[in-house]
Amino acid sequence: MFWVTQGVLSFLATASFGILFNAPKKTLFHCGLVGAIGWLIYYSLLKHGMDAVLASFAGSFVIAIVAHMLARRFKMPMIIFSVAGIIPLVPGGMAYNAMRHVVENEYLESIQYAAKAFIITGAIVMGLVFAEVFMQFIFNIIRKRKAKALQNEI
Amino acid sequence: MIEMEEEELAIDCFLLAGRLLMQSGAETYRAEDTMLRMANSQGLTSAQSFVTPTGIIFSAGHKRPTRIVQIPRRSTDLEKIALVNGVSRRLTAEQITLSEAFEELQRIDRSNLYFPTWLQIVASAIASGCFLILFEGVWSDVPAAILAGGIGFLLFVLMHELTKVKFFAEFTAALFVGITAFLTVKLGIGIQIDKIIIASVMPLVPGLLIANAVRDLMAGHFVSGVAKGTEAFLTAFAIGAGVALVLSF
Numbered sequence: 001m002f003w004v005t006q007g008v009l010s011f012l013a014t015a016s017f018g019i020l021f022n023a024p025k026k027t028l029f030h031c032g033l034v035g036a037i038g039w040l041i042y043y044s045l046l047k048h049g050m051d052a053v054l055a056s057f058a059g060s061f062v063i064a065i066v067a068h069m070l071a072r073r074f075k076m077p078m079i080i081f082s083v084a085g086i087i088p089l090v091p092g093g094m095a096y097n098a099m100r101h102v103v104e105n106e107y108l109e110s111i112q113y114a115a116k117a118f119i120i121t122g123a124i125v126m127g128l129v130f131a132e133v134f135m136q137f138i139f140n141i142i143r144k145r146k147a148k149a150l151q152n153e154i
Numbered sequence: 155m156i157e158m159e160e161e162e163l164a165i166d167c168f169l170l171a172g173r174l175l176m177q178s179g180a181e182t183y184r185a186e187d188t189m190l191r192m193a194n195s196q197g198l199t200s201a202q203s204f205v206t207p208t209g210i211i212f213s214a215g216h217k218r219p220t221r222i223v224q225i226p227r228r229s230t231d232l233e234k235i236a237l238v239n240g241v242s243r244r245l246t247a248e249q250i251t252l253s254e255a256f257e258e259l260q261r262i263d264r265s266n267l268y269f270p271t272w273l274q275i276v277a278s279a280i281a282s283g284c285f286l287i288l289f290e291g292v293w294s295d296v297p298a299a300i301l302a303g304g305i306g307f308l309l310f311v312l313m314h315e316l317t318k319v320k321f322f323a324e325f326t327a328a329l330f331v332g333i334t335a336f337l338t339v340k341l342g343i344g345i346q347i348d349k350i351i352i353a354s355v356m357p358l359v360p361g362l363l364i365a366n367a368v369r370d371l372m373a374g375h376f377v378s379g380v381a382k383g384t385e386a387f388l389t390a391f392a393i394g395a396g397v398a399l400v401l402s403f
Contacts, residue, residue: 006288013284016277019269020307020357023232039288075243076236077184079365083232087361093289096352099394103401125368 003040010039010088017084027080030070034085038063042089052116053123056089060127063089068135082128091120160252164196165214167256169223172203172210174238174263178231179362182207182370182378188242192255195246207381228385230362233267271311278357279304285356291349298335298344302354306331310358321392324358328396331355336400351397360389 014035018028042059046052067081094117101110168189175185185205189212193201200215207228213220238259245255268274282303283296291299310327317323331354338344363386371379 009284009287013281013288016281016284017357017361018232019277020274020281021230021232021362022234022268024236027236043288075240077180077239079181079184079362080232080236083230083362083365086365087356087359088285088288090356090359090361090364092285092352092356092359095390095394096348096355096397099398100348100401102394103398121364122368125365128365129369129372 003044006043007036007040011036013088014039014084017087021084023080023084024076027070027074027076030074031081031084034063034066034070034081035088037066038085039088052091053119056091056120057123057127057130059089060086060124061131064128064131065135068131078132086124086128089120089124091117094120161198161214161218163256164193164198164252165212165219165221167252167259168192168201168203169210169212169221170256170259170263171238171242172205172212173223173225174234174259176205176207176210176225177228178234178238179228179366180235181366181373182375183373184235185210188239191246192242195248196252205375206377207385231267234262237262237267274311275304275307278307281357282306282354286349286353289349289352291353292345295344295346295350298338299350299353301338302331302334302350303357305334306354307357321388324389324392325396327358328355328393329399330396331358332397332400336403351400355393355397358389358393360386363389 011032015028015032017035018031023031038059041062042055045055045058050058063085064078064082067078067085070081071078094113098110098113098117101107101113171192172185172189175188176182182205186203189203189205189210190201193199193203193214198214198218202213202215204211208225210223210225211220212223241250241255241258241262244250245252250258269277279300283300286295286299287293306327309330310323313323313326314320332351335344335347335350335354338350339347344350363382367379367382367386369379370376370382
């Protein structure tokens with residue numbers, strides 16, 4: 001039940017972000033789906049004791065792969081599907097804590113949170129980039145195989 | 155070799171496509187790539203383009219004209235990116251002619267494809283409510299988060315209309331999110347002010363900018379990457395300052 005709630009809520013949140021980013025209407029459902037998949041992976045890894053940085057990386061990696069597949073299906077840029085999906089992974093809580101400690105003149109604590117938030121943001125983007133390189137690699141291999149198969153037939 | 159007039163039209167068309175992409179928040183490499191693909195399909199094989207978030211320089215090649223276009227505003231409009239991408243695909247596949255593509259791009263430029271403002275505010279409120287639970291808040295705080303998220307985004311839209319200064323609009327929005335959260339806690343509707351604020355500022359977070367900034371840096375577009383990173387940092391700073399002002403009381 002807990003995971004169903006998490007899934008539904010992350011779906012709703014990401015689809016709402018799709019509206020804010022003005023995603024094409026027929027892709028709103030898929031945007032929400034990408035976000036829910038990414039969040040469930042991130043959160044289940046986090047709950048099983050994985051570090052937030054690695055969990056964010058894994059979440060955004062899967063988001064980018066699903067977004068890439070959807071982009072091929074819809075013949076639209078991948079960014080449409082991935083950008084709303086990564087929003088739930090953004091370390092808003094960390095950034096907030098960093099800000100709160102600055103207000104309370106506790107700069108050392110603030111830097112800890114800010115550094116963590118920065119690293120998690122980096123991990124999210126690295127996940128996106130790695131996934132893109134990975135997909136290109138896979139598709140290159142598939143294309144070469146196909147070309148070889150064609151040559152053998154001739 | 156294409157005629158002089160047609161060449162002018164072609165360059166206008168490519169620049170418009172590039173400007174629309176950058177205005178709507180596409181990655182820099184996508185704007186460059188789209189313009190060059192369109193140029194190649196029209197026989198301008200030695201075309202060059204240099205795209206930054208605030209302007210585009212496009213040269214049609216040897217002895218041909220070079221043009222600059224300014225990009226005064228940037229927002230997030232994924233639908234326009236998809237539409238321009240579609241036009242460029244059809245032009246390079248030679249399904250439409252250059253003048254048809256230019257007309258279609260001009261139509262896209264004039265149109266306002268955004269969802270109605272009330273729907274955006276509702277979406278922002280719903281997203282805030284959902285994020286509260288996702289960030290391990292308590293269910294009884296959901297109404298407070300919905301209220302704060304809705305008010306925050308309403309203020310953002312209003313201030314952006316009034317002042318046209320994005321950072322000020324973000325600052326005011328974050329400030330009012332903080333005030334609303336504070337009031338709901340005072341009135342006993344909300345319990346955890348931290349969670350309510352975190353969930354309700356999420357609709358203001360510059361997610362697209364952060365993703366694009368690093369994406370551009372990885373692709374070697376250092377000028378765009380640093381510029382977008384700065385914009386993202388300023389936005390984050392505006393939000394942080396708005397929230398901090400409330401917390402300091």
